Amino acid sequence: MNDKSTPNEPPRSVTEPGGTPDTTLPIIVYALFLAGIVSGGITTLIGGVIAYVYRGKGPHWFDEHYRYQIRTFWISLLYFTLSGILTLVMIGFVTWLLAVVWLVVRCVKGLRALQEKRAPDNVDSWLF
Template sequence: MSSDSDVSPQPQPSGQPPQQVDTTMPLVVYGLYIAGFFTGGVTTIVGVIIAYVYQGKGPAWLDEHYRYQVRTFWIGFLYSVIALILIFVLIGFPLVVLLAVWIIVRCVIGFKALQEKTAPRNPGSWLW
């Protein structure tokens, strides 16, 4: 008879043993992006720096989160510049609200995918 302590972990399909992946840093980055609404965007800069630093240092699905976060920052930056320019013709105000919704939705999608330990569905997307 074998006890539970004698059971070794089953190898993953790639032939590598399963490993615990620390998802703390991507969670922190998503949190910093959300906190950017209250800090004037300062924490989003910290978040993108963290994403750049940790990119390429984990499994592929986790690297896709960092890619998703970097793209969220740069696309959000582009959208915010466009919205701020358009504020002068009053179209920018609703665009700023849509930008906030866009950032929140992307962060929620990222949080959910991290909980499932999978990559975001479409990390190369300009929308969701």
């Protein structure tokens, strides 16, 4: 017999060849985004590069996470840049805090959806 499965092994999924994709990299990207709050953004850049490199290499719900992460990267770059400019008129500290809350909420929502093995909600949204 050339069958590679044993009788005690559950059958493999037909819809996703090779089983469920490994979610380690998207989790790392979300963690790098969160670490960017403390590191000044360098880890956010690394997370954005990882998301760009690995997009398109999995099932649709998996690729939607990378698209969500790429959008989060670019939108956070805009929000934090605007906050930096607005510090000149003393509003930037408030907008920076709002941008941090926005980033944390997006990452938590993405991680929760990843844990449930589904695409994140509102991928195209500028808010949450």
